[in-house]
Amino acid sequence: MRKFHALDVVGKNRETEDSVRIAIDVPDELREEYDFLPGQHLPIQIEREGKRLRRTYSICSPRGQWPLEIGVRIQPDGRFSGYADGELAVGDALEVMPPNGQFHVDPDATGKRCYLGVAAGSGITPVLSIIASVLASEPQSRFILFYGNRKQRTTMFIEDLFALKNRFPERLQLHFVFSQEEQEFPVAAGRIDADKLRELYGHFCAGVEVDEAFVCGPDSMIDTVTTTLVDIGMPADKVHAERFGAPRQKAAAAIVETGDNVAEITVIMDGHKKSFSMARQGGNIVDAAAAQGVELPYSCKGGVCATCRTHVREGEVSMATNYGLEPWEVEQGFVLACQSQPISETVLLDYDKS
Numbered sequence: 265m266r267k268f269h270a271l272d273v274v275g276k277n278r279e280t281e282d283s284v285r286i287a288i289d290v291p292d293e294l295r296e297e298y299d300f301l302p303g304q305h306l307p308i309q310i311e312r313e314g315k316r317l318r319r320t321y322s323i324c325s326p327r328g329q330w331p332l333e334i335g336v337r338i339q340p341d342g343r344f345s346g347y348a349d350g351e352l353a354v355g356d357a358l359e360v361m362p363p364n365g366q367f368h369v370d371p372d373a374t375g376k377r378c379y380l381g382v383a384a385g386s387g388i389t390p391v392l393s394i395i396a397s398v399l400a401s402e403p404q405s406r407f408i409l410f411y412g413n414r415k416q417r418t419t420m421f422i423e424d425l426f427a428l429k430n431r432f433p434e435r436l437q438l439h440f441v442f443s444q445e446e447q448e449f450p451v452a453a454g455r456i457d458a459d460k461l462r463e464l465y466g467h468f469c470a471g472v473e474v475d476e477a478f479v480c481g482p483d484s485m486i487d488t489v490t491t492t493l494v495d496i497g498m499p500a501d502k503v504h505a506e507r508f509g510a511p512r513q514k515a516a517a518a519i520v521e522t523g524d525n526v527a528e529i530t531v532i533m534d535g536h537k538k539s540f541s542m543a544r545q546g547g548n549i550v551d552a553a554a555a556q557g558v559e560l561p562y563s564c565k566g567g568v569c570a571t572c573r574t575h576v577r578e579g580e581v582s583m584a585t586n587y588g589l590e591p592w593e594v595e596q597g598f599v600l601a602c603q604s605q606p607i608s609e610t611v612l613l614d615y616d617k618s
Contacts, residue, residue, distance in 0.1 A: 266361050266362045266364070266561065267361065268309055268359040268360060268361050269294060269359070269360060269361075269362075270357040270358070270359055270360075271288050271289060271290060271294075271357060271358055271359075271360045272289045272356070272357055273286060273287065273288060273289075273352060273353070273354055273355065273356050273357070273358060274287050274288070274289040274331050274354060275287030275331065275333075275354060276353065276354055279335055279420050279421065280417065280418050280419065280420055281417065281418065282337060282338045282418060283335060283336060283337045283338060283386065283418075283420050284335075284336050284338070284348060284349055285324070285333055285334070285335050285336075286333065286334050286335075286336060286348060286352070287332070288331055288332045288333070288334070288358060288360060289330075289331045290330060290331065290332060295330065298332065298362050298363060299327075299363075300323055300327060300332075300362075300363035300368075301327065301363075301368035301369065302323075302326065302327050302368055302369055302371070302390075302393040302394045302396070302398070303365065303367045303368035303369060303391075303393055303394045303478065303506070304322070304323060304363040304364060304365040304367070304368050304390070305320045305322040305323060305363065305364060305365045305390065305569060306320070306321055306322075306323060306332065306334060306360050306361065306362075306363055306364075307319075307320050307360070307361040307364065307561075307563035307569065307571050308334075308344070308358055308359065308360050308361075309358075309359040309360075309361075310344065310347060310359065312343060312347070317343055317344055318562070318563045318564075319344040319345075319563065319564075320563040320564050320569040320571065321334040321335070321336060321389070322334065322335070322365075322389040322390035322393070322480075322506070323363065323389075323390070323393050324389045324390070324392045324393050324421060324424075325393060325396075326393055326396035326397045326400060327371070327393070327397045327401075334389070335386060335388075335389045335420055335421065336348045336349070337385065337420070361561070361571065364569065364570060364571050364573075365390075365506070365569065365570055365588075366570055366588060366589065366590055366593070367390060367478070367480070367504055367505070367506035368390075368394070369397065369398060369476070369478070371397050371398055371400075371401035371402050372401075372402060373401060373402060373403070374404075375402045375404065375405050376402075376404035376405060377402065377405045377406075377475040377476065378405070378406050378407075378408070378472055378473060378474050378475050379394075379398060379406070379407045379408070379474070379475065379476050379477070379478065380407075380408050380409075380410075380469065380474045380476070380477040380478070380493075381394065381395060381407065381408070381409040381410070381411075381477070381478050381479075381480075382409075382410045382411075382456060382461065382477065382478075382479045382480075382481075382489050382493075383409070383410070383411050383412070383479075383480050383481055384411070384412040384413070384456055384480075384481030384482060384485050385412070385413060385420070385481055385482065385508070386420055386508060387480035387481030387482070387506070387508050388411055388420055388421055388425075388480070389420070389421070389480075390478075390480055390506055391409070391478055391480050392421050392424060392425070394478055395409065395425075395428060395436070396424075396428060399428060399431075399432045399435055405435070406434075406435040406436070406437075407435065407436050407437070408437045408439070408468060408469060408472070408474070409425070409436070409437065409438050409439065410439050410441065410456060410461070410464050410468075411425075411438070411439070411440050411441065412440075412441040412442075412443065412455060412481070412485075413440070413441070413442055413443070414443050414444040414445075415442060415444050415445050416440070416442060416445065419440070425438055426438075437468060439451075439452070439464060439468055440452060441453070441454060441455070441456055441460065441464070443455045451463055451464060451467055456481075456485060456489065457488055458488050458489075458491075458492045461488075461489055461492045461493070462492060462496065465493075465496055474498060474502075475502065476502045476504065477493050477498060477502065477503045477504065478504050478505075479493075479503065479504065479505045480505070480506040480508065481508060482507075482508055483507050483508070486505050486507050489505075490503050490505050501591075505587075506568075507568050507587050525543055525544050525545065526541050526542070526543060526544065526609075527541065527542055527543070527544045527579075527606035527608065527609055527610065527611060528540075528541055528609065528610045528611070529541070529542055529549060529552070529553070529606060529610075529611050529613065530610070530611070530612045530613070531553070531558070531574070531612075531613045531614075531615060532577075532612070532613065532614045532615060532616055533560075533615045533616065534615075534616065535616065538558050540552065540553055540556040540558050541556075542556075542606065544605060544606050544607065545605065546605075547605065548584075548601070548602055548603060548604060548605060549581070549601040549602075549604050549605070549606070549611075549613070550562045550565070550572055550601050550602040560572065560574075560601055560615075561615070562601070562602050564602075565602045566585070566587070566602075567583075567584070567585035567586055567587050567588060567600050567602065567603045568587045568588050569588055570588030570589060572601040572602045572603075573588070573589065573593075573598055573599075573600060573601075574598065574599060574601050574613045574614065574615045574617075575596075575597050575598050575599075575613065575614045575615075575617040576597045576598075576599055576611065576612070576613060576614075577597075577612040577613065577614045577617070578610065578611065578612035579606065579607075579608040579610050579611035579612060580606070580607040580608045580611070581599055581604040581605060581606050581607055581608075581611060582604065582605050582607055583600060583603050583604050584603045584604075584605070585600075585603045586600060586603065588600055601613065
């Protein structure tokens with residue numbers, strides 16, 4: 265099972281008026297463990313008022329570049345983002361888990377593909393890593409980006425994107441859309457909804473066969489964009505989505521009961537077994553384990569980040585929400601423990617199976 269390591273902050277810079285870029289050093293002896301696929305994210309943990317606070321932030325740097333960099337959008341009353349903006353300083357340490365996530369690309373030097381990125385706001389973070397890595401590692405591939413924001417001055421990583429455009433002018437197309445600034449051309453104004461996406465696609469992808477699309481942004485845009493791309497003609501399995509701010513259901517408290525309603529949960533982590541009991545209704549496996557002193561990996565608790573991914577070796581569970589697993593993973597028995605309740609009387613979960 266992946267574990268948190270204390271990693272030093274070696275850089276902190278203002279990205280926009282409401283976002284910061286943070287550089288995290290990874291010592292040589294941990295770099296193999298922290299190697300990542302472009303698009304993946306880092307679960308991060310801090311202590312606030314005596315309680316652990318976990319958040320997940322996508323890596324924005326290209327694969328193979330050290331230190332690792334993340335982008336943090338400052339949210340009103342955001343506990344972690346407020347800390348990152350105001351208190352966190354170079355030289356401080358953050359508890360960081362190795363990279364995770366199914367939203368990624370594995371560049372192939374022999375590949376000759378056309379990629380499409382559709383991002384909104386801070387959703388550009390993992391897409392930037394994918395773009396930079398693809399352009400550097402797949403010399404025959406090209407990338408088209410549709411990137412929506414309110415205003416140019418709040419657009420994260422705009423200088424990085426322009427630098428990539430200067431470096432790869434023939435293979436990178438950048439198309440910005442602003443909802444709160446008047447634009448010279450109507451195609452560049454508004455929000456990226458179904459109509460806007462069809463307009464952009466018709467203008468800039470005409471005659472182009474897009475091989476894969478990567479969509480990232482607020483939950484409100486994900487379904488619209490993915491559905492529209494499929495309607496346009498892209499195969500559904502070639503449209504990959506990463507949700508920022510997915511709707512989170514309030515988890516009911518896990519109550520241990522006796523009788524027919526109780527389930528015995530056994531987990532395998534790092535070759536060791538731990539067991540606990542929980543009710544088969546009213547809670548999820550991660551919270552029930554924590555209530556009995558068994559710590560299982562998690563980060564977002566929204567069914568998005570897949571940090572809690574595990575394999576059901578025996579028994580049966582029901583999963584309330586799944587934004588983090590691919591269909592093939594579900595078919596092979598993988599679940600998100602933060603969204604799962606036991607159905608059978610006994611369940612064996614294997615965190616060591618990849």
